[in-house]
Amino acid sequence: MPKIDIRRPHNLPLDQARAVVEKVATRMREKFDMQSQWEGDTLRFSRSGVSGAIAVAPQAVHVTAELGLMLSPLKGMVEQEIRRKLDEYFGDAA
Template sequence: MATIEIRRQHALTKDEAKKRAEDLARGMEDKLGIRWRWDGDLIRFDAPGGAAKGTTGLVRVEASAVQVEIDLPFLLKAMKGMVESKVNEKLEAVLSKA
């Protein structure tokens, strides 16, 4: 497994950060076929099929930061850099919106 860990600071309320994290999860559900669920302040996700098949991870929403951890399966290991870049872009866009 290739693991991606990203931590991004934000200036939002925790509730707003959770709302935006959920919006992002819904978008990934539509695009990549991931399944996700809330577990307290965590979104846990996995991809049972599709382009991201075998991927698992979580999004931890804190008062001033969001942390993303993604475990890529062996077949997607070569795409780690691209996936990490896309996640960074999405987090920047989602957490910096006014």
């Protein structure tokens, strides 16, 4: 199964970075019927055809996901959308 692995540096305090990820998770729940749950500073998410995690660290966010067979052909598009959202929510980082 195709895997996505993206690291994005950020300059936010940990609690603010985590709040941003929670905002993204809320949007994912509304738009894609995605289930999510925090485990420490890692948000685990899943729905039919995809599962993954967003780990929030002091200077970076790490997104990993595994796509099922139905979403495999869309890997490039999904990865591009994740990168776009990370840019939108975390802005320019050093």
